[in-house]
Amino acid sequence: MNSDFETHRPRLMALAYRLLGSRSDAEEVVQDAWLRWHQADRATIRDLEGWLVTTTTRLGIDRLRLARNEREVYPGPWLPEPLTVDDSPGPEQQADVAGQVSLAFLAVLEKLGPEERAAFLLKDVFDYDYAQIAELLGHTEANCRQMVSRARTRVQRDRPRFAVEPDTHRRLLERFMHAMQRGDRDSIMALLAADARLISDGGGKVTAVIRPLEGARRIADLYWAVARRTTGAKEVRIGHVNGEPALLRFHEGKLHSISTIGIDENGRIVQVLSVLNPDKLRGLMA
Numbered sequence: 265m266n267s268d269f270e271t272h273r274p275r276l277m278a279l280a281y282r283l284l285g286s287r288s289d290a291e292e293v294v295q296d297a298w299l300r301w302h303q304a305d306r307a308t309i310r311d312l313e314g315w316l317v318t319t320t321t322r323l324g325i326d327r328l329r330l331a332r333n334e335r336e337v338y339p340g341p342w343l344p345e346p347l348t349v350d351d352s353p354g355p356e357q358q359a360d361v362a363g364q365v366s367l368a369f370l371a372v373l374e375k376l377g378p379e380e381r382a383a384f385l386l387k388d389v390f391d392y393d394y395a396q397i398a399e400l401l402g403h404t405e406a407n408c409r410q411m412v413s414r415a416r417t418r419v420q421r422d423r424p425r426f427a428v429e430p431d432t433h434r435r436l437l438e439r440f441m442h443a444m445q446r447g448d449r450d451s452i453m454a455l456l457a458a459d460a461r462l463i464s465d466g467g468g469k470v471t472a473v474i475r476p477l478e479g480a481r482r483i484a485d486l487y488w489a490v491a492r493r494t495t496g497a498k499e500v501r502i503g504h505v506n507g508e509p510a511l512l513r514f515h516e517g518k519l520h521s522i523s524t525i526g527i528d529e530n531g532r533i534v535q536v537l538s539v540l541n542p543d544k545l546r547g548l549m550a
Contacts, residue, residue, distance in 0.1 A: 268312060269298055272313055276294050276297060276317070277291070277294050279317065280293045281365070282370070282385050283324040283325070284324055284327060285370040286331070287345045288543075289331060292327070293327055294320060300319055301315070314396075318400050321382050322400075324382065325378045338467070339466075339467060339468030340467070340472060341464065341473075342374075342465060343371060343465035343539050344371060345539070346506055347365075347506050348504075348505070349503060349519065349545075350503055351503040351512055365507075366507075366508050367505065367506060367537050368537060369423055371463075372419055375418055376415050376418060380415050384412050384416065384419070387408075397412075426529045432531070433508070434502060434509045436455065436527060437510070440455050440511075441500055441502065443487075444487045444490075444491070444511075445491065450484075452480075452483070452484040456480035456534075457480065457534040459479065459480075459534070460479065460483055460532070460533055460536070461476055461477070461534070462477040462536040462538070463538070464538040464539075465539050465540060465544070469542055470542065472541075483536065498513065498514065501514075508524060510524045521539060521545070523536055523537065524536075
């Protein structure tokens with residue numbers, strides 16, 4: 265019955281998206297899992313959820329191996345594809361923030377190998393035990409423990425270390441938005457950490473910085489220049505991307521880019537991630 269699969273679809277989508285960092289790839293993997301389930305002898309499937317998670321994970325690992333090769337020749341930096349964008353989330357969306365995943369965290373996961381990433385997610389996000397992970401990945405429990413341990417070390421080293429209250433996050437983002445719109449170099453620099461980093465993903469389809477930009481002065485100079493070149497009907501407002509506050513830029517009423525920020529322990533912006541590739545934004549908002 266299709267209803268059996270649909271019951272598990274949200275969990276499968278959550279797993280596939282975290283594994284791949286791409287909404288479109290995750291949707292394809294979940295659809296492929298549905299096709300395999302549809303063609304399978306269901307009388308032999310005793311644990312439907314386990315079978316679906318195993319199938320989705322293995323399909324996801326195969327797709328991730330292919331995607332890693334594709335990303336090596338990607339024009340400019342590659343950033344994860346947003347899953348959700350809301351310009352005015354309601355109570356239900358706001359309450360679901362804990363179930364979502366930031367672009368910054370997905371970017372950190374890109375540094376893990378495919379099976380290492382799968383093992384880490386299954387253990388630390390989906391709470392599988394090592395025996396289950398070993399059976400699913402076809403490794404020994406000892407190997408899975410090593411993979412998860414290595415992954416934890418890398419993730420803890422590279423992920424944002426400072427948790428910011430949502431209201432504080434939003435207020436800083438608003439100040440950054442206003443300074444950016446004015447092209448106010450001094451105000452932008454005052455909001456940035458000295459070693460701030462900006463990464464933008466245009467996919468070779470729109471103008472974007474083709475390599476990471478390092479340092480508060482260089483980032484402020486970029487926004488100063490952009491503010492003076494901006495023409496046409498453009499709007500910037502605060503919204504949410506994957507549940508966290510973000511800047512949404514619109515051009516002639518269409519979503520043009522999204523930007524999220526990372527904040528350090530001093531309340532300064534230490535990272536800006538901007539997705540401009542229209543293929544990654546298509547269909548997110550009307």
